[in-house]
């Protein structure tokens with residue numbers, strides 16, 4: 327049987343996220359490997375989140391609260407917003423999917439930076455949009471060039487701040503100028519998956535506008551600084567009218583009960599959050615010093631990951647590092663054939679990474 331798959335779906339290259347540790351250990355027959363490839367939190371989840379998950383286990387026969395009442399209230403309170411402006415999702419990936427579902431008809435256009443987080447492109451393409459890919463300017467987003475690409479058919483623009491995989495941020499001034507240029511029919515999505523780690527004084531600290539009727543969506547996630555990637559929970563802040571549209575298209579129980587309980591508890595654990603951020607900042611300083619010692623070129627980041635020029639094909643270095651039990655991410659498919667991306671791990675993991683790198687260079 328020949329399936330009738332539309333051409334635009336066949337044209338999508340499969341997104342290959344970092345493989346789970348267990349899979350790599352199985353494939354390569356290695357043990358005690360470390361993974362610095364998916365920008366996860368090496369500290370694990372907050373102990374308070376773990377306790378909340380424990381308490382939630384006895385209710386697993388029940389459906390979750392489909393409206394996510396408590397979590398949405400809390401997110402609204404923490405960010406000083408109304409609950410009507412908040413939508414929660416099965417990871418921020420889910421919010422991206424809902425946005426294209428609610429806003430895109432085939433033939434509409436979506437502007438994305440490139441390279442950046444791949445799901446913008448994949449979700450928009452799957453919805454039948456024409457994707458306008460705007461190259462970075464060096465390693466930073468070129469907001470002016472992105473605004474230049476807007477047409478009457480443009481419905482969405484994705485801005486990733488800090489940008490994955492380059493770790494760069496945009497300034498408040500550049501963002502304000504960009505917003506001033508955009509017509510009202512374009513919804514801007516500012517993805518702040520890693521914003522907790524940014525410390526540049528001029529950086530746009532959040533895209534959340536004072537006026538929440540502007541066509542602007544801010545995405546946040548519990549997967550990174552909050553250490554809950556495996557539970558899949560993120561949220562979007564947006565005008566109430568748009569939130570209402572997302573509620574129409576989303577799955578009725580899109581965030582599971584353990585994820586809701588854990589995210590609520592994680593928001594209460596400020597100490598853990600600060601510890602996670604400090605670990606990243608301290609780890610970065612040490613890693614930079616080690617890479618300087620090795621004479622390698624790398625790019626300072628505002629996030630928990632950064633790019634290193636390894637001076638050889640990154641796919642080959644990835645394989646060699648794997649045999650040393652260290653999983654990194656090759657950036658070849660992002661258009662950087664000699665770069666790898668690593669995230670900051672625990673001190674011991676960072677040390678093992680540097681040792682392994684020294685042996686394979």
Ligand code: PMP
Nearest residue numbers: 417418419443490519547549560
């Ligand atoms: N945005 C960016 C920039 C990311 O790097 C990621 C995860 N890799 C996501 C969004 C999605 O995160 P999640 O679905 O886990 O919330």
